[in-house]
Amino acid sequence: MLETKYDHKRVEKGKYENWKEKGYFKSGDTTKKPFCIVIPPPNVTGKLHLGHAWDTSIQDVLIRYKRMCGYDALWLPGMDHAGIATQAKVDRKLREEGMDPRSMDREEWLKKAWAWKDEYASNIHDQWATLGLSLDYTKERFTLDEGLSEAVRKVFVHLYEEGLIYRGERIINWDPEAMTALSNEEVIYKDVEGAFYHLKYFIEGSDEYLEVATTRPETLFGDTAVAVNPNDERYKHLIGKNVILPILNEKIPVVGDEHADMEFGTGVVKITPAHDPNDFEVGNRHNLERKIIMNPNGTMNALCGEKYDGMDRFACREAVVKDLEEQGILIRIEKITHNVGHSERTDVMVEPYLSKQWFVRMRPLADAVLENQKNKDTKVNFWPSRFEKIMNHWMEITYDWCISRQLWWGHRIPAWYRGEEVYVGVEEPKGEGWIQDEDVLDTWFSSALWPFSTLGWPEGNELIERYYPNNCLVTGYDIIPFWVNRMTFQGLHFTGKRPFEDCIIHGLIRDKEGRKMSKSLGNGVDPMDVIEAYGADALRYYLTTEVSAGMDLKYDEDKVKSTWNFINKLWNASRFVLLNIENLSEEEFTLDGLKEEDEWILSKLNKAISDTRKYLDKYEFNNAGASLYNFIWNDFCDNYIEMAKFSADDVVTKSTLYHVLSSVIRAISPFMPYVSEEIYTMMPFKKCDSIMIDEYPTYSKEYDFDTKDVDDMLEFVRLFRTFKLENGVGKEFYIEYNSKAHYRIITNLLKLDGKTEGQKGNASYDVIYKEYSISVFFNKDDSSSIDAAKKRISELEDSIARRKKLLSNENYTSKAPQDIVLKDRQKLQEEEAELEKLRTA
């Protein structure tokens, strides 16, 4: 039998292993309609955090719900190799062990990385299990699997042949620590303290100079021109002349280019084509030389002169400024705060760097998405819909995607070189002397294929046929640019279909103060610690029902605690029911001859179930949770169970208790799989071996009744209690029933049995509501304190006056919908009747 207290550790122990062993997580029953979600693959870099717990809990609620609704539910698990993130961590670990990762052999290094992957994958599996996620492990994939790698090569080659992938020299975002290129999305802009250094660039053969302001004086070694606006009257005449580049004392031309903004600064810009994207464009327009003056690790190279060769870029800035000052070139230093790009993974300042990289030509792919989003039958539907704008905006402004990374951990680019020859193909080219590109692809290049590569694409097979497009994708809004957008254009391009019909977007987890959870702030919370303290069920319910769709969530442990209390409440209600229906058999079970309170709770149950289903179908998990919470706590525990106590021997009461409890635990099971299973197994009879393969409860028309009478009685009970408390009636009092209404439930709930005999007190009061009226006599020295009636009368008078005024407004009665006006008229009548009774009492 159940303990008096819910023990989450005992309840959750062993259940997951049992479900997994019995094969309940497996998909593939082709007699059913398919429903498929693929998990956003977590990085194999570490532990899952609260954000993962939130994201996966939502998916598990959905998949369990659909499974119980009779779908062949596939939730496909997997992980992401997470190129740069993993490589950075593996390198760090190797360094800690005294090894230099960069001097290792590539194959040797990869062995270490795979060992790391295995270790972390196993941690993640344990965490998934603890969370209770019903993932179909028979279909688990990893982004570096052979099948997925083949899909990646196929996509690369295909896009190359279509001219949508090309290799070119461009300014890209360079991470000098990881020593790799980055995409725009991997760059995070932060405000930093900096300065404008105003410098003199002397005009050749003259004492005159142009005043050039720059935030990066160390890049002057790469300057190959100075630009002024061709319409700028101040400098127009200088176009075509030369200026002297400081320190190096080289001649560089003055060019006229629109890029120079007359309004900004001095109107003169130094042009460094190899180290600034705008300057690169200017350089192209004027055929300027591209001087790369830095090494890949962020140190200066020989072009900067002997003094600066090998110096770190930041040390070089200081040294250059000092030299310029000594040479009288530095006019002044103006302190400013500006936005500077940092690497998402290593947090170092990103260097705009001229480099030969592979790119995806985005425009045609993005346009296809924009076009498809106009078709309501084939578009990706966002929930909430406002997030579609984020995707569309990105599609409108996106430009070519740099996909090559100078890393080892990832899919090696399927391109081979032999002298000037380039070969791009799925397989290695035949013949001697071919050398494969050393670089790997951006992690997101492979994740973009996840919805179909995991199902076996490019081989056409029954998995693709059956589960693609996926029904849903669940992720946070921060991932839309990185992932959702790329899945969408790749899906459209390669399968001709959207990758998923619905894209459910949630927010970010923040700490109690609203700050992002991060390692540097030390405000992170480990979901495993929360589960240890309150159980997976409490954490899951809390995360999935706390906020409305798309909103951020401020994590508050007290709320997890109160969710635990809610589960304890459900636990104890179940305990009461199970104690009372211990020997109820399936044959005895009957819902014939329902009492009015039975009809009442069954109707409330119906409402709760249909609301819950309605909300789950709209992915409004918070509303679904609230509807179950209110039903369980208010209707079932506070009211029905109290009423049932007075007829607990009745087989109809027992059957009703059974029916309600059985429905409730099934309805809440997707949120709380463990505790619902525990209660399910203790039911005297049940349909299945596990709640997770039983049916989700449905609305049943035959058990929908008019509940007004019981609602009225409960309202009377509330008024009676209020009166007793406010007037300090205490336990000793005497009552008289004043009307012929039946008082069975009221008498029981208020424990009025035996209150019709004994001493009448000196004070008295009539509690009246609708057809119910009871006079209460009790002892009180100061009977003048009884003002509850006055209070109620004045409430009624106010309300009646308000309503009369409203109903006398012809604009209202003629323009408002008639059912609403009718309701007002009825309500007015009721209030007037009640007031009349109170006055005559």
Place this chain on the structure above:
RNA sequence: GAGUGAUUAGCUCAGCUGGUUAGAGCGCCACGUUGACAUCGUGGAGGUCGUAGGUUCGAGUCCUAUAUUGCUCACCA
């Protein structure tokens, strides 16, 4: 600079296509251990829904402006 959210009770949040007297949890106050639960029960206090206009018979909800704050994107060398 552009886009997009938020602003409702002390705190954290709900509030669907506009409908009467705006809800929940936690916290607070009073009372209460009757055999599911004190991790509980009963009752209560507490909000002019950021501000100013407008549309409407009727606005937390729609429109305009504005303030504060968050996020995304783009940015000035």
